[in-house]
Amino acid sequence: MSPRRRISLSLRKRLAEAAGYACNYCRSPSLAGVPLAVDHIVPLAAGGTDHPANLCLACYRCNEFKGAQTTGMDSLTSAVTPLFHPNQQNWSDHFAWSQDSLTIVPLTAVGRVTVEMLRMNDGWLLQARRIWRLAGIHPPLS
Ligand SMILES: [Zn+2]
Numbered sequence: 001m002s003p004r005r006r007i008s009l010s011l012r013k014r015l016a017e018a019a020g021y022a023c024n025y026c027r028s029p030s031l032a033g034v035p036l037a038v039d040h041i042v043p044l045a046a047g048g049t050d051h052p053a054n055l056c057l058a059c060y061r062c063n064e065f066k067g068a069q070t071t072g073m074d075s076l077t078s079a080v081t082p083l084f085h086p087n088q089q090n091w092s093d094h095f096a097w098s099q100d101s102l103t104i105v106p107l108t109a110v111g112r113v114t115v116e117m118l119r120m121n122d123g124w125l126l127q128a129r130r131i132w133r134l135a136g137i138h139p140p141l142s
Contacts, residue, residue, distance in 0.1 A: 007038045007050065015057045020140065023059035024086035025066070026104065026120040027140045029132065030059075037063040041085055042070055056086040061125075065118045072113040084114040101139040102129045 015038065021030045030036045036057035042048030045068050058066070066083065074081045084094055094111035095104050104120050106112040115121060132138035 007055065011052060011055070012038060012057075014052070015055060019057045019086075022140055023062055024056040024091075025058055025062040025084060025114065025118050026125065027091070028059045028061075028125070028128065029137055029140065030057075031137070034060060036060075039063050039066065041087060043068040046070060053087055062118045062120070069117065072117045074109045074113050075116060076112060077109065079109065081109045081113045083117065084110050097139045101133060102126050 016030070016036065019036070021036075022028060023030075023036060024039070037060055039056050039058035039062070040048045040050075041054050041056060044050075048054045069083065071080050071082050073079070084091075089110070094106065094108045094114070096107055097103070098105050103126070104111075104115055106115045119125075129138050
């Protein structure tokens, strides 16, 4: 890892506090013993930087599925659409929880593309959300 890619502990802590200790995309809580990953919203390979405005915390799933992508094809319109930008957009403008709080309902094209590309409603997450709901830690308050 090059020094350029190292994110200080204090910045990581600020990002975690800002995100409420949850993934900025799927809102999964950070409590499974696996730390959230620092996500470059615009990947370094696409010209993104280590500036805090380009950083957020994401669960490993979202970080891996997102990879170096910043756009996707909207399944409804076939339009190339940007992925959700956690630092420039509000989660609740693009997503909502289903009534049973197990599924993330996309509200916009950005939401649709992000839910699909990051697989934010696959079976693994639905099962985890059922358990988190029983434990009283889901859905997240923010
Ligand atoms: Zn996530």
